[in-house]
Amino acid sequence: MEQPAPSTIPAPTRPSHAPRGHAMVAIVGRPNVGKSSLFNAWIENRTAIVSEVAGTTRDRLSAEVVHLGRTIVLVDTGGLVPEAETTMDELVFWQVKAAVGEADAVIFVTDAVQGVTYHDRHVAQLLRESGRPVGLAVNKVDSSSRESLVPEFYQLGLGEPYPVSALHRRGLDGLLDTVLGVLPPEGEAVEEAVGVPHFAIVGRPNVGKSAIVNAVLGMERSIVSEIPGTTRDALDTTWEFEGKGGVLIDTAGIRRRGAIQPGIERYSVLRAIRAIDRSHVAVVVLDATELVTAQDLHIAGQVRESFRGAVVVVNKWDLVPEAMRDEELMRRRVLSRLRFMDRVPVRFTSALTGEGIESLMSTAFEVYNQGQRWVDPRKLNTVVMDAIAEHLPPKQRTSSMKIYRVRQESVGPPTFYFYCNNPDLLHFSYERYLENVIRRTFNFRGVHLRLEFRGRSKVRVGGGHRGGVTRPKVRSGGKGPAR
Numbered sequence: 314m315e316q317p318a319p320s321t322i323p324a325p326t327r328p329s330h331a332p333r334g335h336a337m338v339a340i341v342g343r344p345n346v347g348k349s350s351l352f353n354a355w356i357e358n359r360t361a362i363v364s365e366v367a368g369t370t371r372d373r374l375s376a377e378v379v380h381l382g383r384t385i386v387l388v389d390t391g392g393l394v395p396e397a398e399t400t401m402d403e404l405v406f407w408q409v410k411a412a413v414g415e416a417d418a419v420i421f422v423t424d425a426v427q428g429v430t431y432h433d434r435h436v437a438q439l440l441r442e443s444g445r446p447v448g449l450a451v452n453k454v455d456s457s458s459r460e461s462l463v464p465e466f467y468q469l470g471l472g473e474p475y476p477v478s479a480l481h482r483r484g485l486d487g488l489l490d491t492v493l494g495v496l497p498p499e500g501e502a503v504e505e506a507v508g509v510p511h512f513a514i515v516g517r518p519n520v521g522k523s524a525i526v527n528a529v530l531g532m533e534r535s536i537v538s539e540i541p542g543t544t545r546d547a548l549d550t551t552w553e554f555e556g557k558g559g560v561l562i563d564t565a566g567i568r569r570r571g572a573i574q575p576g577i578e579r580y581s582v583l584r585a586i587r588a589i590d591r592s593h594v595a596v597v598v599l600d601a602t603e604l605v606t607a608q609d610l611h612i613a614g615q616v617r618e619s620f621r622g623a624v625v626v627v628n629k630w631d632l633v634p635e636a637m638r639d640e641e642l643m644r645r646r647v648l649s650r651l652r653f654m655d656r657v658p659v660r661f662t663s664a665l666t667g668e669g670i671e672s673l674m675s676t677a678f679e680v681y682n683q684g685q686r687w688v689d690p691r692k693l694n695t696v697v698m699d700a701i702a703e704h705l706p707p708k709q710r711t712s713s714m715k716i717y718r719v720r721q722e723s724v725g726p727p728t729f730y731f732y733c734n735n736p737d738l739l740h741f742s743y744e745r746y747l748e749n750v751i752r753r754t755f756n757f758r759g760v761h762l763r764l765e766f767r768g769r770s771k772v773r774v775g776g777g778h779r780g781g782v783t784r785p786k787v788r789s790g791g792k793g794p795a796r
Contacts, residue, residue: 335377336496337386339413341440342422343432344392347452350479351422352376352389355489380489385496388416393436418446418492421471425451425462429469437469446495448488449474455481509551510681513562513588515616516598517608521628524664525598526550526563529674554674562588567612589615593725594622594680594759596673601629601661604643605650613651620726622680622760623657626673631663656752658759680759685724688755693729694719700750706743714738714766728763736766736773 340348356376378387390409413419419440423433440447451463454476466474475491477484514522530552550561567586589595595616599609604627616623625647630638644659651657658676662669697719706714715734722728729751733739748762766773 335384335386336417337388337415338418338420338492338496339388339390339409339416340420340422341390341393341409341413341436343430343436344394346392346422346424346427347479348392348422349389351420351450351452351477351485352387354479354482354485355387378489380486381493383493385493394432413440413443413445416445417496418448419443420448420450420488420492422450422452423466423469423474425453425459425476428462429465433469437471441470446492447471448492448495450477450488451475452477452479454478454483509558509560510594510678511560511562511592512677512681513564513592513595513621514598515564515567515589515595515612517567517600517606517612518565520598520600521664522598523563525596525626525628525662525670525673526561528662528664528667528670529554529561554678557678559678562592564588567608567615586615589619589621592621593684594624594677595619596624596626596677598626598628599647601627601633601643605647610650613654617653617761620761620763622684622726623654624673624677624680624759625651625654625657625659627659627661628664630661630668631666656758676759683757684726684760686727686755686757687724688721688727688751690720692754693721693751696750696754697731697747700747704746706738707740709738709740712738714743716766722765726761726763727757728765731764731766733766733768735769736771737769739766739773 340352342348355378376387377384393409421436421440423429449466449469449471451466451474454460454463455478460476463474463476475484475488477488479485514526516522530550550563552559552561597609597613597616599605613623613625627643627647640661643661647659648655648657658680660669660673660676662673664670697716701716706716712735714736717732717734719729719731722730731747744764744766748764751757751762763774
């Protein structure tokens with residue numbers, strides 16, 4: 314059993330060298346004040362379970378919300394009971410503490426009808442000690458007659474209270490406006506992250522991720538056990554390989570969704586997925602005795618959809634009988650299952666004996682270098698236009714897409730802009746065709762290419778997201794690595 318959380322919420326746990334993605338905003342408060350109702354109102358979807366029974370939400374839920382052109386990640390949390398009386402209260406306290414520790418800002422939800430309670434004061438004190446910017450939401454202000462109840466909440470010492478109603482969707486945009494005003498600039502990255510490759514070691518529980526990290530470092534950096542779930546956090550370690558610096562990220566095992574336990578394990582899996590997003594290369598670890606399960610495919614899909622470079626590792630190779638140790642045959646078997654990652658290198662290791670570890674890291678650095686490559690712009694245009702002339706885009710209804718030019722916009726991942734008449738006319742098969750042309754011509758191996766089709770104030774993102782995602786065009790703040 315994990316020890317109860319301390320009475321203070323810690324400073325940010327995001328590593329100093331980790332680049333930022335979308336800002337995270339945690340929704341916290343005591344039980345049954347309407348946190349999940351507000352979460353649902355903001356995301357316009359009944360994702361969170363809402364109930365009159367206090368304590369319904371125990372695990373964290375997260376969803377992306379676009380407000381005033383900026384994307385933020387909202388995190389719904391369980392009811393915070395500072396003086397936990399049950400084991401479940403302790404687990405909920407821990408995961409709320411973790412959410413606040415990760416967040417860039419906090420929305421503290423209170424109840425206008427019940428007024429300021431002892432628990433509200435206690436939570437407010439914890440939030441002040443955390444140092445996070447706080448937006449104070451007074452929920453259930455469902456009519457103008459209840460607005461007179463709002464001034465009472467100034468006594469919490471968290472600034473101006475904002476009257477909101479999740480039921481009638483009142484005041485929601487104003488509160489988000491305030492929260493956006495205190496968030497760090499979008500896309501902000503710490504300088505020392507530039508040029509330092511990050512390698513996330515990911516996979517199912519008990520496939521040997523921590524053992525591989527220890528073998529690479531030559532020391533017991535992570536606890537290794539046969540008990541699945543030993544690693545709970547994403548552990549970052551800086552090291553050198555053949556004179557090149559890098560950061561290894563050991564992560565918790567990612568279970569299938571139905572097998573994830575409430576509380577700390579849910580938080581661990583979220584951190585593992587975030588580790589993929591802030592890495593340059595994801596090392597996907599498989600178990601040689603149980604090859605390519607459905608969960609392995611799910612994890613590999615997470616890597617692809619994040620546009621990260623990838624290396625597939627078949628670990629515990631020493632447990633395979635000598636007569637069956639045919640690497641080429643095994644490689645074909647693995648890639649036949651990972652059809653959407655058929656150009657990813659496969660390596661065979663034994664973390665126990667050290668076999669294949671050096672080859673693995675050499676390959677990981679090669680994949681990182683592939684992801685930092687710029688191609689010749691003239692050759693790129695020539696190759697793509699020749700491919701279009703050879704195989705024209707298919708017609709959609711009465712129209713077909715016209716591509717005018719293409720250029721490489723950034724690296725890490727290699728990102729290519731296709732300027733066209735209408736991205737909505739693009740068929741996914743043609744997107745794959747263009748991606749394969751670029752990959753074959755310029756020999757991109759192990760990296761996932763990001764293709765953006767731009768036209769008519771729309772952008773369609775392709776490559777890692779197989780179906781494509783169309784969104785409004787936003788003016789870019791400048792060129793550079795897409796991290």
